[in-house]
Amino acid sequence: MARVEASAVIRAPLDRVYALAKDVERFPQFMPDLESVAVLERRPGGTVTQWVGVVQGRKIRWVEEDEWDDARHVCVFRQRSGDFNRYEGTWTFEAVPDGTQSRLAVDFELDIPLAGALLSNLVKVLMRKNCENMLASLKGQLETPAS
Secondary structure (H helix, E strand, O other): OEEEEEEEEEOOOHHHHHHHHHOHHHHHHHOOOEEEEEEEEEEOOEEEEEEEEEEOOEEEEEEEEEEEEOOOOEEEEEEEEEOOOEEEEEEEEEEEOOEEEEEEEEEEEOOOOOOOHHHHHHHHHHHHHHHHHHHHHHHHHHHOOOO
């Protein structure tokens, strides 16, 4: 299993950053690597969502369960089904003097037949880049002045 981490300080208040992060249905509007996100189930403290992402022209699909802890500003997520053998992680948000520190950690496993170490490393690089792009997209949404 591989682990990737990304972090960014977003110059916006914690409540605004956290609210946008929870609004996953909006992500495809400003995240180019996402084709769609559909909420399948809402319940107190969590959601079940269906995701379709695009990585180097290839569609990746999964159903994800998110548990949102509003008091701690943390999301714990895991794949219920989909293209990954394993996909889970945490997303944390913390108020800092410059705005909000957002950290994303993802543990994943993706079996690729006949994949050697080189291809496995490429998948890890792509996954890290995806996490960084996700945070950069949130940052862009929240730091860009409304026109």
